Amino acid sequence: MQSPTYLLKKKSAFLFFAFLFFTQLALAHTITGYVMDENGRPIKDVYVYHEPSGSHTHTNNKGFFKIDDVEEGDELMFTRLGYSAFAKAVTDESEVLQIVLSRSSVDLDAVNITNEVDILNTITEADLEINPVTSSQEVLRAVPGLFIGQHAGGGKAEQLFLRGFDIDHGTDVAISVDGMPANMVSHAHGQGYADLHFVIPETIENISYGKGSYDKSVGNFATAGHVDFRTKDFVRENIISAEIGDFNYQRFVGLVQVLDNQNTSAYLATEYLTFDGPFDSPQNFDRINLFGKLNHIADNGDELSVSVSRFDSEWDASGQIPQRAVDRGLIGRFGAIDDTEGGETSRTDVNLNYETSLSDNEKLSTHAYYSRYNFLLFSNFTFFLEDPINGDQIRQQESRDLAGVDAAYTYTTNLSDHQLDLTAGVRLRNDRTEGSELSRTLNRRSTLENIQLGDINETNTSAFIGATWYLNDFLIDAGLRFERFKFTYKDALTAQYDTQDQSESALLPKLNFNYKVSDDLQLYFKNGIGFHSNDTRVVLQQTADDILPLSYGSDLGAVWKPVDRLIVNTALWYLFLEQEFVYVGDAGIVEPSGETQRYGFDLGVRYQMTDHLFLDSNLNYAHARAINEPDGEDFIPLAPEWTATGGLSLRDYKGFNAGFRYRYIADRAANEDNSIVAEGYFVSDLNVNYDLTNNLRLGVAVQNLFDIEWNETQFATESRLSTEAESVEEIHFTPGTPFFIRGSLQYRF
Structure with a gap:
């Protein structure tokens, strides 16, 4: 039996530790x-x-x-x-x-690996701080692994490449600006056409992106990935700049804060650009952009952003030229077979975002937008293949009204003492075009034949639900997305009035995991089902089962910070598609590709060598094949296999800012049996800026620093010249810019 003294001591000890415990709670x-x-x-x-x-x-x-x-x-x-x-x-x-x-100044040591913030987007934010974008091309190149190419004058949307996709102008990557879609459904030139030239580069604050179809809040076009560009809510300093360079390059930019207080800010931005390019026939490119944005944060934290923009451009183009014409000396590398190509485009946007906290645990985000868009393009890809007398010039044009609304609700609670975010969202988008046209023309003046002409009305309704559970060092994110499309087409070329229509739905589950191994290492495993959307004119030529073919993808990756200023990100990925119907706007036909699969890896490195010197590099590999085709005949034309980007940057060193950038793409198959090869290239650019005073900056930028001969875009095309009896299928290309230098003067106040 224990003594009373022992029991008293034991009770006293218990009371003492209980006192310390509750005292600790009281002090916390x-x-x-x-x-x-x-x-x-x-x-x-x-x-x-x-x-x-x-x-x-x-x-x-x-x-x-x-x-x-x-x-x-x-x-x-x-x-x-x-x-x-x-x-x-x-x-x-x-x-x-x-x-x-x-x-x-930027310090990579400030990048923290947590499950609450997307570390890959934080890395991209650092990239933008270190290498600010100054051209519309650099806007897209800021996304790791995304390659671009221009092939019809400066006004046409760039051709995109990502994860083994020749995305054309946006077929399989969803692009938006402040939540407003850039991709145009059922566009006259091709599905998903995304022209980002309405964005003034200096207004971009950050870029949010994701690869694959894993994000429950993103729907149409996000097969290979999605990108959302966010514009500044305010400008820290007013900017007026002028650039002048080779080939009659001139660019003028103004960025001015017109309202600035603790709750409200507003600014105006404008850009004017003109450029002839290195071509024998000047491209006479001319573009003007206007942009204004107001941002208001109420005392209770509600935030309202309203932006309005206007964009106009026109250009001439030399088009893609056949290799044989250059080899025979008929034209030079910067010559043309038909220099009457070119176009005009304009876009007017109104965009509203509103975010409010309904309670301490509830948040509601709403968004509405409207665009008025006009497009006109003249092209000639086959020269005299179809019409040996007049040539094969075509006209593509449309006028479009695009409107949409969306809302997302988030409720934060606890499950087993761990934070749980429940989300739900809805979206409605409607596109209406007038006179979507494909016609044969002569010298931009005469209409020889209407191939397609009609009005498109396409409505996309979608909704999603999801849950994100922060379980200690684990994050589990599950979601389900519903998509509903209605396609309507009024064909103006039929003898009798007839409205064609079709509808289809898809249910798309997502499941993602993050595991924070330590403060320096995060692993992730992402999975999702997406879809490859199709042009209205494709849908109405196919059975209902083929309207929204599904994609199935997974990513296994890691983000590692082995030392304070070194960040490494890696990913292994796989993607299977049931079908890839492609509407070829240049010919008005449908090209089905059947089932396809792609797999590969991404590797990215960011290293801050000193307080002012930064090194970055991205290496991407993709193996893309058609599944049901014989070996050796299963290549997916123009799908990139190896790509790499990177460079060395100097920031805020004794008034100097500088950057050396490179981009590389390997040889790749231009047709299904790899008998025609699109040649790769390695191109380097350089820029140097020096602050003459606190307000005045002088700069020099050089594209293609080593003046290599490279082809920016390439296609395997069958064509016939006016002097040829038979057609030839071979590489047709747009030459890349030669050594090109421009100077700039920027005043900040």
């Missing part, structure tokens, strides 16, 4: 606060770290944060890319902290 508090910049604007996605416990959180769009179990005297650390780190000791648990962060 929930700390809240706001993080602002030097002008009082909220900063979101600031990493708030509590060192004693290792817990952390991030600020929301109001700059607000809340972190538990903090004792008096504990220190909180605040870090955000592009801002100086700040430490704050908690001295009064009842105080709502007001933290001010100062802008600073």
Whole structure:
């Protein structure tokens, strides 16, 4: 039997430790606060770290944060890319902290690997800070693994390549700006046509992207991936700049803040560009952009953004030329067979985003947009193959009204003491075109024959639900997306009035996992079913089963930070498609490709060598094949196999900023049996800027630094010249820009 003294001591010890435990609880508090910049604007996605416990959180769009179990005297650390780190000791648990962060040079040490923030998009944000985009081409090249090529004057949308896809102008990658879609469904030139020339590069704040069909909130066109460009809510300094270069290149940009206070900001931006290019027949490219944006954050944290833009351009083009014409000396590399190609395009946009907190646990985001779009393009790909007298020039044109609304609701709760985010969203988009046309023409003046002419009305309704569970170091994200399409076409070439229509739906599950192995390593496994959408004119020529062929994909990847200023990201991926119907707008025909599969890997490295010197590199491999074709005849034309981008950058060093950039694409099959090969290239660019004063910057930029001979875009095309009796199928190409230098002068105030 235990003595009374022993029992008394045991009871006293229990009471003592209980006292310490409850005292500890009493001393631990929930700390809240706001993080602002030097002008009082909220900063979101600031990493708030509590060192004693290792817990952390991030600020929301109001700059607000809340972190538990903090004792008096504990220190909180605040870090955000592009801002100086700040430490704050908690001295009064009842105080709502007001933290001010100062802008600073980029430091990759501030990039934190957590499940709450998409680390790959943070890396891209760092890339933009280090290498700001200054041209419409660089806008797209900022996405790792995304390759582009221009092949019909400066006004036509770029051709895109990603993960073993020749995406044409946007067929399999969803592109948006502030949530407003850039891809045009059932476009006169091809499904998904995405012309980003309406974006002024200097207005871009960051880029959000994802590869594969794993995001429950993204639908149409996101087969290979999706990209959303976000414009600035405000400008930190007004900018007026002028650039002049070879080939009559001139570009003028203005970016001016017109309203600026703690709650409301507004700015205007404009761009004018003219460029003849290196071609024997000048392309006479001329473009003007206007953009205005107002952003308001109410005292309760509700945020409203309204933007309006206008874009106009026109150009001439030398088109793609056949290799044999250059080899025979009929034309030079920058010559033309038909130099009457070219076009005009314009776009007017109104875009509204509104975000509100319904309660501490509920958030609602709403979005509405409208675009008025006009497109006119003259092309000649086959020269005299179809019409040996007049030639094969074609005209493609349309006028379009595009409107849409969407909303997303998020409810945050706990499941087994771990945060659970429940989300739901809906979206409605309607595209109506007038006079979608494909016609044979002569010299841009005479209409020889209407091949297709009609009006398109396409409606896409979608909804999604999802749950994201933050289970310690695990993140589980599950979602289900529903897509519904209605396609309507009024054919103007039929003798009797007839409206054709068809509808189809798809149900698309997603399941993703993140595992934070340590503060320096994150693993992820993403899975999802998407779809390859089709042009209205394709749909109405196919059975219902073929309207929305599905895609099945997976990514297994890692993000690793072995040392403070080195970040490595890797991914192995696989993608299977049931069908790839392609509407060839240049011919008005449908080309089915059957089942396809692609697999490969991505590798990215970011290394900050010193406070001012940065190294980055991306290497991408893709194996793309048609499944049901014989070996050796199963190549997917123009699908890139090996691509690489990267460079060396100098930032804020004694007034200097500079960058050396490279891009590489390997040889690839131009047709199904690889008998025609599109040659690869390695091209380097250089830019150097020097701040003459605090307000005045002088710059020089050089494209194709080593003046190599390269072909920017290439196609295996059957064509016939006016002097030939028989047609020939071979590479037709648009030559890449030779050594091209331009100077710039920028005034900031």
